Amino acid sequence: xxxxxxxxxxxxxxxxxxxxxxxxxxxxxxxxxxxxxxxxxxxxxxxxxxxxxxxxxxxxxxxxxxxxxxxxxxxxxxxxxxxxxxxxxxxxxxxxxxxxxxxxxxxxxxxxxxxxxxxxxxxxxxxxxxxxxxxxxxxxxxxxxxxxxxxxxxxxxxxxxxxxxxxxxxxxxxxxxxxxxxxxxxxxxxxxxxxxxxxxxxxxxxxxxxxxxxxxxxxxxxxxxxxxxxxxxxxxxxxxxxxxxxxxxxxxxxxxxxxxxxxxxxxxxxxxxxxxxxxxxxxxxxxxxxxxxxxxxxxxxxxxxxxxxxxxxxxxxxxxxxxxxx
Amino acid sequence: xxxxxxxxxxxxxxxxxxxxxxxxxxxxxxxxxxxxxxxxxxxxxxxxxxxxxxxxxxxxxxxxxxxxxxxxxxxxxxxxxxxxxxxxxxxxxxxxxxxxxxxxxxxxxxxxxxxxxxxxxxxxxxxxxxxxxxxxxxxxxxxxxxxxxxxxxxxxxxxxxxxxxxxxxxxxxxxxxxxxxxxxxxxxx
Numbered sequence: 001x002x003x004x005x006x007x008x009x010x011x012x013x014x015x016x017x018x019x020x021x022x023x024x025x026x027x028x029x030x031x032x033x034x035x036x037x038x039x040x041x042x043x044x045x046x047x048x049x050x051x052x053x054x055x056x057x058x059x060x061x062x063x064x065x066x067x068x069x070x071x072x073x074x075x076x077x078x079x080x081x082x083x084x085x086x087x088x089x090x091x092x093x094x095x096x097x098x099x100x101x102x103x104x105x106x107x108x109x110x111x112x113x114x115x116x117x118x119x120x121x122x123x124x125x126x127x128x129x130x131x132x133x134x135x136x137x138x139x140x141x142x143x144x145x146x147x148x149x150x151x152x153x154x155x156x157x158x159x160x161x162x163x164x165x166x167x168x169x170x171x172x173x174x175x176x177x178x179x180x181x182x183x184x185x186x187x188x189x190x191x192x193x194x195x196x197x198x199x200x201x202x203x204x205x206x207x208x209x210x211x212x213x214x215x216x217x218x219x220x221x222x223x224x225x226x227x228x229x230x231x232x233x234x235x236x237x238x239x240x241x242x243x244x245x246x247x248x249x250x251x252x253x254x255x256x257x258x259x260x261x262x263x264x265x266x267x268x269x270x271x272x273x274x275x276x277x278x279x280x281x282x283x284x285x286x287x288x289x290x291x292x293x294x295x296x297x298x299x300x301x302x303x304x305x306x307x308x309x310x311x312x313x314x315x316x317x318x319x320x321x322x323x324x325x326x
Numbered sequence: 327x328x329x330x331x332x333x334x335x336x337x338x339x340x341x342x343x344x345x346x347x348x349x350x351x352x353x354x355x356x357x358x359x360x361x362x363x364x365x366x367x368x369x370x371x372x373x374x375x376x377x378x379x380x381x382x383x384x385x386x387x388x389x390x391x392x393x394x395x396x397x398x399x400x401x402x403x404x405x406x407x408x409x410x411x412x413x414x415x416x417x418x419x420x421x422x423x424x425x426x427x428x429x430x431x432x433x434x435x436x437x438x439x440x441x442x443x444x445x446x447x448x449x450x451x452x453x454x455x456x457x458x459x460x461x462x463x464x465x466x467x468x469x470x471x472x473x474x475x476x477x478x479x480x481x482x483x484x485x486x487x488x489x490x491x492x493x494x495x496x497x498x499x500x501x502x503x504x505x506x507x508x509x510x511x512x513x514x515x
Contacts, residue, residue: 137372145379153333155389163401169406174407175339177333177335177404178332178334179332180329181329186329267410
């Protein structure tokens with residue numbers, strides 16, 4: 001019986017505010033609006049949800065201004081209220097924390113600090129005393145600086161999206177960033193480049209007559225740009241494509257050729273001279289016996305007896321060499 | 327993405343540089359502008375924060391507009407603390423020199439303007455009648471102490487120039503030490 005009475009008193013304290021005009025009322029109104037919003041439909045739901053947010057923000061602002069957690073001019077309540085306002089304004093209905101939320105958060109915190117310094121107990125609106133002004137100015141400027149730091153983080157993210165192969169490298173020497181790794185090292189896009197190159201070459205050479213293959217190899221040597229452009233087109237269009245180059249080396253062997261595909265990186269990295277990835281492919285002649293096996297009725301065509309076809313086999317392994325190839 | 331890349335080192339370095347710059351400039355301002363210690367620290371703090379903020383805004387505006395090659399060099403410097411040099415990449419030395427000089431001059435100009443604004447703002451809003459700044463003390467007879475050299479010594483522009491020169495030199499010393507220490511650990515390739 002006592003237990004139930006305790007529960008009732010707790011609930012009553014929670015739900016019924018002590019004074020009418022207080023932060024408690026506002027928080028309750030916010031809860032009420034949100035519950036109503038859940039029951040409503042489209043545009044009414046948006047309005048009710050917005051009302052819920054606004055009541056929450058006002059209630060929190062009031063609550064934190066009555067029980068401030070502050071040291072000097074820096075108050076935790078400003079940051080909490082600013083976080084709520086940023087989320088309300090910029091995170092949209094999906095509650096996704098966008099970069100704008102992060103960057104506007106310190107700016108709003110600065111605004112709230114300034115505004116709250118204008119409000120003196122009363123409530124009255126009056127400019128703050130001259131003794132507080134310098135520390136207030138320093139506070140506002142520091143908060144804006146924090147916002148710049150957040151923006152710098154997002155700039156770094158944008159850079160890493162445009163140059164993802166950098167992530168395979170080591171950031172130990174950097175005097176700007178620290179890297180907290182989750183998994184192992186990233187893969188370099190050069191491997192994708194080599195994969196696309198070999199995939200592009202295989203149908204062109206496999207099963208084709210040897211003469212045609214030699215022609216293709218000759219074109220590769222004379223006009224490497226054409227093949228490079230073909231492969232690059234298949235790659236995702238990022239800024240770092242400009243520092244990747246695809247080159248081919250044709251080493252004459254015994255009757256066959258060794259084709260080396262090189263993906264060369266001439267961009268930012270711990271190695272000042274870059275590096276390159278190398279994959280070797282064997283282009284060999286194959287005697288096509290199938291024509292000789294199937295008997296052809298009628299006069300036999302002596303040239304059809306054995307046609308030399310070509311075959312390309314690329315090694316799956318890729319070696320990484322630092323520096324530039326000869 | 328497999329890793330979280332945070333600009334913590336940049337924040338740490340910048341905080342350190344700000345503290346050093348504020349300390350040094352406060353000392354200079356206290357001497358040259360005959361201010362109290364607390365006031366000179368406040369001035370130095372506000373001005374340095376203002377110029378740092380302006381620098382960040384300039385960087386954040388200019389960075390997307392950089393040509394691709396310069397941007398790649400910037401990325402190389404931020405992540406690997408070095409510039410890369412291939413046949414086609416530009417020489418970064420003139421860029422660095424021009425950048426350093428314009429940063430210094432821009433900072434001084436901004437801080438001078440900021441100081442004037444602060445002093446004007448204080449005069450307008452304070453109820454205490456503002457004492458005349460020393461250099462405009464009216465006198466019919468030019469006393470021996472009021473000569474152009476003394477006026478120059480007490481001018482805020484000169485004070486800020488000296489203050490910034492001092493703090494920039496201190497920062498350069500720290501950066502050079504850091505540079506040489508890291509180069510000593512890894513032998514040059």
